Amino acid sequence: MIKRDPNCLSLNSLSRRSLLQSTAALLSVPLVARATVAWAQERLAGSGEVVVFSYGGTFTEGVRRYVYDPFTKATGIKVLDVVADFPEPGVRAMFHAGKVEWDIATGVAAANYPAMHEAGMFVPIDYSLWDQESLEGTPPRARLDDAVVAFSSALLLAYDQRAFPKGGPQNWGDFWDVKKFPGPRGLFAPEAKRNLPFALLADGVAHKDVWPLTDDKLDRAFKKLDEIKPYVSKWWNAGGEAPQLLVNKEYAVTSAYDGRAISAIKQGAPIKIVWDGAYLVHAYAAILKGGPNNANAQKMMAFLNRAQIAAGYLQGTGYPGPNTNQLKYLPAEVVEQVSVNPENGSKAIVEDSTWLATKRPDGKTNLEHLQDRWLAWRAA
Template identity: 65%
Template sequence: MTKQHPGDRSLGCLSRRSVLQSTAGLLSVPFVAKATAAGAQEKLAGSGEVVAFSWGGPYTDGMRRAVYEPFTEATGIKVLDVIADNAEPQVKAMNQAGRVDWDIAYLQLQNYPAMHEAGMFVPIDYSLWDQESLEGVPSDARLKETVAVVQWAEVLAYNQRAFLKGGPQNWVDFWDVKRFPGPRGLEAVLGRHAIQFALLAAGVAAKDIWPLTDDKLDRAFAKLNEIKPHISKWWSSGGESAQLLVNREYVMTAAFDGRLVGLIRQGVPIKLVWEGAYLGRTHAAILKGGPNSANAQKLIAFMNRAQIAAAFTQATGYAGPNTNQLKHLPADLIPLLNVNPENAAKTISENFTWLAAKRPDGKPNGDHIQERWQAWRTQ
């Protein structure tokens, strides 16, 4: 399975150090102290450990600093992280072997239904959550057996130095190579992101993007044929897209928001365009049969608290879904985040239910789209 999330460990031309420096800001000690104050100790206190999946690289460094270390300080529970590109294959293998070594895994939601049917997860214990978490995390991000841990967006981003009189405002402009000349970038890995952008460029209304039926795919690929000669490089990692934009090898590109937030706050002249951005979430699940399920419930509850979510956002550049974190974030950071209601209103949310649904031939819609994408890319 190809890696599908913004926290990928492949940093492209960005060094690990430069990516860490480009995050929205290091977590300060006073902030940690405030975020881990009373409340967690009472409801979430425990002992022992919990084994949690992570992607490695700058994401895990930020997660340790903003979530795991404060969690251990507040509760007495140690967090052991296991690193992999994708959790699903290993979760399935552990389930089949009858030996589950992890407690928490990350999922792309289109993979959830089949894994749920196989009985791989336990329900999330929302009674451990504080009221601010329950109110701040949207109900569609709090499912019975999974909860969102990262909310990410693939946006249109451009280098302002390339367009001194104003840059593109939407995906129609991305396709307008006469008004906005210059090399462009699109993601190579997951086709449905570029397909959404192509449909918007073709005039399809945001409310009509999903489901991605075959007639819409035909329309999208016809539109993609127009822009294909102007894509100077199809990027395969979030770090790569960011570096090519910074280096002006792109004048504009589709890019994951979290990769650019820190650069913008450092003064790099990059502009994010939220209109028509692809909004997705990565969810966490507690594995049935895991060695420390009770502690896993406590970690899930802790990481979704508003102040911890704010610390996570500052440490990684990516936002957790708890909108109450906005009360605890620097004012200059809020306009750059997908959890800002003003930005979120312009995005298009991924329809994971439809992606997971099966076609008449038994193939999931998501797999069908990806096969068409890969065939088109190699033409």
């Protein structure tokens, strides 16, 4: 496969790429413990190589330093990177051509997984290779038959502490309360799905009742969005915009990607993040059917999800995998901020990707329907 230059980005890919590269350069990672190395040498030793999709840039640098290189040293298996903006187009193209050149696709969007699963693009995960700490720490909902949650990202509420020295907004109802918490607002421009749940929460819908976004809920959400629209001073697009506009005092409060906000905080930005009502999305890692090194790929998946390696992955990329046992290997200040911390994750709304991918009577998916209404509303 051709490696794409990670610096040549479209606006759409910039948002995702910048999201994924957020904190890699800012976090330190503990040395891999001897116990982990010994376990890998005993259970996962091999030879040859494994070909893994990645996003390039600092994201891949972080994974290579804290996951791939330790894996190679412990097992003898070399890791080769393939770089692109998204894994799905390459996986589909190789599958339909009958010539699969990758072994692992990391970052398969939850909304794209069902169709790829049904098409038979992935092979079952060999969980017998996983250690007990990995199995116990990774919830069953994150361990599918042929895919594992690779990382999670969230869009959450963030505010400028200088604007609210006595305490800022604590939920989306507060975000809508421009009298109690005055100042310019920011919201994410490109996608409906990340904004509509915020409007419903602000209108009093319980977290558990947000999904599915039925037509009556959509009417309610857009009506609520009408209230806040005049106070949105700028609709942001790229991941780094929201924190920067907070720092510049162009926003008092905004939605923001968790990794980008945490990155800014670690650089000293006076930003506070709020997990209540965060929109949480999972991306999967899967072993490709017909790949050249399936056995080595199974070993990589087992290594990646070991608790200490998962902690390294988080600290190397800025985004957490699902193994909660990694928390004991992370600095306290990191634990306080990330979604894998159950205290934070329990406050989030997890995207219902299955519902979004379901087709409506007119042949469009629910996601397409939401987007059509969103674009029309934005243009009005």
